[in-house]
Amino acid sequence: MSSSTGMTDFLELELTQIEGEISGTSNSSVHGFRGSCYYFHYGLQGIDDRGWGCGYRTLQTILSWFLVNRSCSFEMPDLFQVQKLLCDIGDKPASFHHSKEWIGSYECGVVVELLTQVTTRHFKRQPNSIILGCFMSLMESSR
Numbered sequence: 636m637s638s639s640t641g642m643t644d645f646l647e648l649e650l651t652q653i654e655g656e657i658s659g660t661s662n663s664s665v666h667g668f669r670g671s672c673y674y675f676h677y678g679l680q681g682i683d684d685r686g687w688g689c690g691y692r693t694l695q696t697i698l699s700w701f702l703v704n705r706s707c708s709f710e711m712p713d714l715f716q717v718q719k720l721l722c723d724i725g726d727k728p729a730s731f732h733h734s735k736e737w738i739g740s741y742e743c744g745v746v747v748e749l750l751t752q753v754t755t756r757h758f759k760r761q762p763n764s765i766i767l768g769c770f771m772s773l774m775e776s777s778r
Contacts, residue, residue, distance in 0.1 A: 673699035680713045690738040691717055694746055701751045709750045717746055724749070 675695035677685050684691065691714040701707045712720065718734065721727040721742055744755035 670700060670704040672696055672703060675699070682714050684714055684735075687735040687737055688714060690740075690743060694738070694743040697743065697747060698750060701747070701753070705751065705753070707751050712746075712750075717742075720746060720749065 673696065675692045677683075677688055677692065679692075682688070694717065695711060698709075698711060702709070702711070715733055717738070718727065718732045718736075721738070722729055722732050724745070726742065726745060747753065747755050
């Protein structure tokens with residue numbers, strides 16, 4: 636992907652549909668999505684985020700799917716830009732910017748909605764669970 640979208644440090648992945656049952660559970664299943672995306676790992680973009688960056692890197696991976704597959708036009712934010720965005724909209728205090736504080740799925744959803752204009756109100760549409768951040772282990776187990 637070109638640097639015009641801010642994506643110069645990443646691992647490219649081609650995703651295929653991941654489906655199946657979760658072992659040891661009843662009436663459960665795993666579903667994934669199709670398309671290409673870019674996997675953002677710790678230490679990319681010149682930021683040492685070991686121990687606190689997993690939510691941000693999951694967010695960047697999700698956002699990359701929108702850039703590649705949905706023709707969205709935003710520049711990939713780095714971790715501190717995500718923090719500033721959350722401060723600017725009043726979700727976090729100013730002291731959050733340039734901190735090593737974690738973000739979770741709520742903050743990821745807020746940023747996805749702001750940058751892609753796609754709703755993340757999953758539970759209003761269907762009342763089943765979702766998991767962010769485990770997709771690499773799912774990719775490994777599907778091979």
